[in-house]
Amino acid sequence: MRVTAKTIRTASGQVVEVIASLAFALEEGETGALIGPSGCGKSTLMRILAGLDRSFEGSVHIPAHSRIGMTFQEPRLLPWRSLEDNVRLAAPEASEPEISALFDAFGLSEHRTHFPGELSLGLARRASLARAFAVRPTLLLLDEPFVSLDAPLARQLQRDLARLVESRRMTTVLVTHDVEEAIALADRIFVLSARPAHVIGEVRVSRPRSQMNRQEEGAIAAKIEALRLQG
């Protein structure tokens, strides 16, 4: 998968350069994390990848017949449909055992018939992750999936997500501003500059992650920090 994107967008009349010649590539099945300061255009980039924003210059190369699963910064569930219906509507061809397994994996089994408004934000985020997985995506786009969750819950969800991503072998793009989260989930970490965003540098995370010790993690974090200072 190759992405070479460059955009100039207008907001309220002014021309604002959100992304400046930004390019990155992922092999099939890899997980890439984009980290950068808030407001640097990460969400814009995700919207371009998802095909929601076509007014940009550049090109996005995604394998033909890709199935996209996506989570947004907010859960974006249909408030008037139960969690189960929310997942089923997005993934009509998912079988009953598959859906049950997903609800189990995200700890949502007892909330299947609940409406999103009856849930905490943490549960709603999990439901939106379950929905993204239910379509059996070949390309998974996660836009700050754990932002504004308390730390223990975020860590637990990260572990669940890492397990699922690894077991399914899908190409994943993760946007975050949390270095630890990026290290925990990604194979390649792309460090982005402030607006207009471009890639300052790329850091590879070697597998298998489970055998990585604190020292190695620290080394990667230090490398990312050095790149950030450059930008």
Add this chain to the structure above:
Amino acid sequence: MTTRLISLFALIALWQIAAHFGNPRLLPGPSAVFATMRSEAASGALFAALGATIARVVAAFVLAMAAGSAIGYAMGRNALVDRAADPWIIVLLNLPALVIIVLAYIWVGLNEVAAIAAVALNKLPNAVVTIREGVRALDAGLDEMARVFRFSPLMRLRHVVAPQLAPFFAAATRTGLSLVWKIVLVVELLGRPNGVGFEINIAFQLFDVALLLAYALPFTAIMLIIETLLVQPFERHVSRWRPRAA
């Protein structure tokens, strides 16, 4: 519920007292009106009039809501359509009902088509404006979600758009029903040979207030029943997902 019943009985009692002290020709008491109602019902005239009026209300209402929803949706979604159609809507909103009715009778003729079209045209701008407000308030985030997950147009309409428009549709229904039935009576009074409005015209010419009330009250009651048994349950159903306000 009991408060409502007591309030209703108080109104009837007040009516009875006022009738007792007033001129029975100008204000007949409840018993006199009910007696007239019974005799009109026994002859079948009451039901024929009610049936004709309700049929016109339903036809005009369905027509206005269907066309109004479609136009309102297009105007809410497309800025160009909105700018182009807005002056027409404003003209229509401010054209007196009576003018539209008289013009319809003159141009189309004294027939059912003209009557129903005139009523629908009176209700139309109101439906357009309400639905347009709802469409403008549609959640862009959910729209994007539906695009990413490749919802079909029918699924989007049913699961994403319609639930968001339902409260606006209910509001348009509520104001619409009361508006439509009042205008239907005027249309009948001016140019139809049957219906509640026609009977009221006869009562007016005979100066028969008991007859007038005998036709007006059952019709008001029917509209109240439609509101309670159809509109309110619909509103409750479409808002069942909302957490209850404390």
